[in-house]
Amino acid sequence: xxxxxxxxxxxxxxxxxxxxxxxxxxxxxxxxxxxxxxxxxxxxxxxxxxxxxxxxxxxxxxxxxxxxxxxxxxxxxxxxxxxxxxxxxxxxxxxxxxxxxxxxxxxxxxxxxxxxxxxxxxxxxxxxxxxxxxxxxxxxxxxxxxxxxxxxxxxxxxxxxxxxxxxxxxxxxxxxxxxxxxxxxxxxxxxxxxxxxxxxxxxxxxxxxxxxxxxxxxxxxxxxxxxxxxxxxxxxxxxxxxxxxxxxxxxxxxxxxxxxxxxxxxxxxxxxxxxxxxxxxxxxxxxxxxxxxxxxxxxxxxxxxxxxxxxxxxxxxxxxxxxxxxxxxxxxxxxxxxxxxxxxxxxxxxxxxxxxxxxxxxxxxxxxxxxxxxxxxxxxxxxxxxxxxxxxxxxxxxxxxxxxxxxxxxxxxxxxxxxxxxxxxxxxxxxxxxxxxxxxxxxxxxxxxxxxxxxxxxxxxxxxxxxxxxxxxxxxxxxxxxxxxxxxxxx
Amino acid sequence: xxxxxxxxxxxxxxxxxxxxxxxxxxxxxxxxxxxxxxxxxxxxxxxxxxxxxxxxxxxxxxxxxxxxxxxxxxxxxxxxxxxxxxxxxxxxxxx
Numbered sequence: 001x002x003x004x005x006x007x008x009x010x011x012x013x014x015x016x017x018x019x020x021x022x023x024x025x026x027x028x029x030x031x032x033x034x035x036x037x038x039x040x041x042x043x044x045x046x047x048x049x050x051x052x053x054x055x056x057x058x059x060x061x062x063x064x065x066x067x068x069x070x071x072x073x074x075x076x077x078x079x080x081x082x083x084x085x086x087x088x089x090x091x092x093x094x095x096x097x098x099x100x101x102x103x104x105x106x107x108x109x110x111x112x113x114x115x116x117x118x119x120x121x122x123x124x125x126x127x128x129x130x131x132x133x134x135x136x137x138x139x140x141x142x143x144x145x146x147x148x149x150x151x152x153x154x155x156x157x158x159x160x161x162x163x164x165x166x167x168x169x170x171x172x173x174x175x176x177x178x179x180x181x182x183x184x185x186x187x188x189x190x191x192x193x194x195x196x197x198x199x200x201x202x203x204x205x206x207x208x209x210x211x212x213x214x215x216x217x218x219x220x221x222x223x224x225x226x227x228x229x230x231x232x233x234x235x236x237x238x239x240x241x242x243x244x245x246x247x248x249x250x251x252x253x254x255x256x257x258x259x260x261x262x263x264x265x266x267x268x269x270x271x272x273x274x275x276x277x278x279x280x281x282x283x284x285x286x287x288x289x290x291x292x293x294x295x296x297x298x299x300x301x302x303x304x305x306x307x308x309x310x311x312x313x314x315x316x317x318x319x320x321x322x323x324x325x326x327x328x329x330x331x332x333x334x335x336x337x338x339x340x341x342x343x344x345x346x347x348x349x350x351x352x353x354x355x356x357x358x359x360x361x362x363x364x365x366x367x368x369x370x371x372x373x374x375x376x377x378x379x380x381x382x383x384x385x386x387x388x389x390x391x392x393x394x395x396x397x398x399x400x401x402x403x404x405x406x407x408x409x410x411x412x413x414x415x416x417x418x419x420x421x422x423x424x425x426x427x428x429x430x431x432x433x434x435x436x437x438x439x440x441x442x443x444x445x446x447x448x449x450x451x452x453x454x455x456x457x458x459x460x461x462x463x464x465x466x467x468x469x470x471x472x473x474x475x476x477x478x479x480x481x482x483x484x485x486x487x488x489x490x491x
Numbered sequence: 492x493x494x495x496x497x498x499x500x501x502x503x504x505x506x507x508x509x510x511x512x513x514x515x516x517x518x519x520x521x522x523x524x525x526x527x528x529x530x531x532x533x534x535x536x537x538x539x540x541x542x543x544x545x546x547x548x549x550x551x552x553x554x555x556x557x558x559x560x561x562x563x564x565x566x567x568x569x570x571x572x573x574x575x576x577x578x579x580x581x582x583x584x585x586x
Binding site: 027151284 | 545
């Protein structure tokens, strides 16, 4: 029997703010334990929360970028639970009136895992969103043999939760969703979205049902995934496990599981009977929010989105859709390309240099695009030299390597190395005359109708010019002189 | 007016309280009384009233995103019953 997979994700994103959500403690990754705490984020009695306006603006911007409706009015609620990572015994979150409602994330081809890009089941799919809300993150726990240590630096930092519709059909689509979302978040400067630093985490809901069955299968939640490839692996494992259970005639129950990367398996955490009962209610310490001014501010900060950038690169610079996608994948890379292409005679030539030579040079130097030693204008200069026939493409590679290493300009290197091609027709004509005079036999053969000696003669001109003769111009002159017979300037 | 169903043991578990049978019985009747009072509110016609989370018409109480000095780790941990390496230490909890 064939089985259908249904996946929904809850993605947690740490916002890029200087201070926490409800207090003025600094947000800093990698600080010593409990270096950034105050009565509010430690949950001390009597401390009161005050909202960070910028966090609300960033969430609103995310909503605009993802085509959500921004609620005109929203509020914060208390989510009650007991755990040492939240000593006031409730997390401030949003329950029934979140900031953003609806919306979607478009999945683009390059966002899929590399091995799956050739077999995308649903190209140009958009994954719908249920909502985006804002809450506070909790403290970080370190579990030891007999005790647990708690660090409150992360407690109270702004955390945005993005909830998708159950519309994701495969682990690969989940991967593409997270990559596409991450890219948009980076474009908006909303978050650094570094999964290694826990800035983007996700819970996955996955169920499997036999084809033809209308209602979803039992929902299994996998908690706290922190790599995109981990999400793909965990979901693939779960789909296989659940399918095997159903095929074996067993029933699945709603439960929460945990992914263990080392053993590449999921393990049961809790069943439905032990599900949490959070008893949400409005937080009386926080006044409601009218979002009108937030929307105005957020609109002003709207970036060009990845899809728009890709389309524009194709239109404006004539690059291929694939190249546009590779460029747009990295904001530093696309900024570099645009700076180099802006004044270039042939922007299309620039893209090849950027995506091939430059990217590999930068990565083999162990650098990021931001530390690229070659300014974009320098690349434009080089490409224009090649384009104008001043140097050959092959010499261009040599010059490029030298530029990348020494930081010297292309023209300087060409001069220093004596690479400049001889394109001056007067000088070339003299050389060609010399060659024709010195090789009467091949010249006669050619005139008799054998085209082969042409290359030999061209080679002689190159030799005479010490490799500097422009091959294209040399060919032209040679052909002209040999076929013109007794014309002026002829032999 | 009859009191609504109330599972005192469940409520106690959510609040991490351990109750004796005698306490369960006592709180059952006390809490049922409270709920009976609240039930009276249900009789009010609120069909024309906008739902509201707060009584006063105050909105958008914000602070700017500026970081300020906070506790030193030593101050933060001053009242911790147990601590080690600048961490609060609690009985092991793993979900």
